[in-house]
Amino acid sequence: MEVPILKQGAYLIATIQSALTDADIVHLRDALVEQVGRYRALGVIIDVTSLDVMDSFATGTLQDVAHMVRLRGAETVIVGIQPDVAFAMVHMGLTLEGVTTSLDLEEGLAYLSRSSKASRSR
Amino acid sequence: MALTELQEDNKRSTVDSTSVLLRELVSHLGQNRTQLREEWVRRITQAQLLTAMTKEEIFAEATSVYDSYVEALETRTLEALQAYAQNLSERIIPRGVETHEVVGIVLLLRDVLARSLFSKYHTDASLHNRVLDAYEPAANAIAITVAVGFVRERERIIREQQEAIRELSTPVLQVRERLLILPIIGLIDPHRARQLTEQLLRGIRANRAKVVVIDITGVAAMDANVANHLVLTVESARLLGARVIVTGLSPEIAQTLVNIGVDLGKMNTVGDLQGGIEEAERLLGYKVVPNLLEPVPAA
Numbered sequence: 001m002e003v004p005i006l007k008q009g010a011y012l013i014a015t016i017q018s019a020l021t022d023a024d025i026v027h028l029r030d031a032l033v034e035q036v037g038r039y040r041a042l043g044v045i046i047d048v049t050s051l052d053v054m055d056s057f058a059t060g061t062l063q064d065v066a067h068m069v070r071l072r073g074a075e076t077v078i079v080g081i082q083p084d085v086a087f088a089m090v091h092m093g094l095t096l097e098g099v100t101t102s103l104d105l106e107e108g109l110a111y112l113s114r115s116s117k118a119s120r121s122r
Numbered sequence: 123m124a125l126t127e128l129q130e131d132n133k134r135s136t137v138d139s140t141s142v143l144l145r146e147l148v149s150h151l152g153q154n155r156t157q158l159r160e161e162w163v164r165r166i167t168q169a170q171l172l173t174a175m176t177k178e179e180i181f182a183e184a185t186s187v188y189d190s191y192v193e194a195l196e197t198r199t200l201e202a203l204q205a206y207a208q209n210l211s212e213r214i215i216p217r218g219v220e221t222h223e224v225v226g227i228v229l230l231l232r233d234v235l236a237r238s239l240f241s242k243y244h245t246d247a248s249l250h251n252r253v254l255d256a257y258e259p260a261a262n263a264i265a266i267t268v269a270v271g272f273v274r275e276r277e278r279i280i281r282e283q284q285e286a287i288r289e290l291s292t293p294v295l296q297v298r299e300r301l302l303i304l305p306i307i308g309l310i311d312p313h314r315a316r317q318l319t320e321q322l323l324r325g326i327r328a329n330r331a332k333v334v335v336i337d338i339t340g341v342a343a344m345d346a347n348v349a350n351h352l353v354l355t356v357e358s359a360r361l362l363g364a365r366v367i368v369t370g371l372s373p374e375i376a377q378t379l380v381n382i383g384v385d386l387g388k389m390n391t392v393g394d395l396q397g398g399i400e401e402a403e404r405l406l407g408y409k410v411v412p413n414l415l416e417p418v419p420a421a
Contacts, residue, residue: 079363083323086361090354095361102363103330 049080207271294325307340339370369398
């Protein structure tokens with residue numbers, strides 16, 4: 001299943017609706033990284049609220065997205081990780097090192113608007 | 123007639139005679155209900171059992187126990203008695219009735235009844251023996267049922283209370299908008315550690331917390347497993363978008379954390395709870411300013 005990517009102001013929002021295959025995730029990665037440049041986006045939000053499992057491939061790929069987006073000049077926030085999922089991930093050593101995480105979409109947007117304001121005023 | 127058939131026949135007649143004897147026993151107990159029941163209550167009072175209950179209550183309880191007892195002998199099933207024993211336990215445990223009292227009164231009833239059987243059958247020793255053969259296993263089964271029912275009810279209450287204590291012992295408190303405090307006091311075993319994590323992560327979601335202060339001043343020491351669990355909890359909270367500040371680490375716990383090789387870049391620790399809250403307020407952008415113009419009026 002393909003993940004829709006919405007453009008909201010200077011941000012791209014990808015909401016994952018259901019469990020994804022590895023190919024879907026790779027597809028999402030490529031689409032996001034490409035669109036960051038095309039829309040000159042300042043931030044990317046990936047909403048995983050409806051996922052009740054995050055395996056090592058998904059986690060690793062989302063981490064790659066964050067790093068690639070950073071190299072393309074924008075920031076990534078992963079939002080909506082469920083408490084049980086969070087603990088399971090940490091147990092498996094999948095800590096999303098160096099990636100910003102937020103409680104939900106609202107928090108993620110608030111974080112991005114703060115940090116992009118900060119970078120613009122610099 | 124073959125030998126085995128003879129044995130079969132013998133066995134059947136034993137079974138038959140057991141039920142005949144029990145029926146006779148039941149009618150005997152029914153006829154002497156008033157007298158035996160009074161004798162039993164007298165023995166209970168004499169032995170100073172059930173001191174938490176009034177005389178009338180003991181008598182009322184004794185009556186229903188007696189009747190269920192006779193009924194159990196009559197129907198030779200324990201289900202009804204089991205239910206009654208549970209119901210009785212539910213009523214008397216909160217009043218402080220002890221296990222030895224419950225077992226004591228059931229054994230007293232057994233004695234009272236055995237004695238009455240003796241006075242009825244003592245002229246015929248072999249019949250008396252057979253009556254006791256029928257009575258004793260049934261009476262023992264009843265005594266066990268009541269005692270087990272009581273102990274089981276007690277254990278259920280203890281389990282419930284343990285659960286309640288565990289929940290009480292890990293409160294998640296909101297002290298400011300988006301700031302939670304989790305004071306931990308006492309020993310942390312793996313079960314409690316799991317529960318703590320669960321409550322904290324749920325609390326973060328429910329209160330939309332951004333910063334959490336975990337205060338472990340009241341925890342003297344923790345083993346490597348629990349310390350590892352604490353680190354995992356801090357990491358999980360980060361995945362939910364909350365930052366965790368751990369305060370009040372004792373020297374022993376600091377030692378444990380260093381021994382398990384914790385990544386100090388991931389653990390934000392502050393000396394005491396006050397410092398932790400101040401740090402949390404700073405992270406949230408609060409600034410606490412003393413109001414010097416309007417000093418607090420003297421009490």
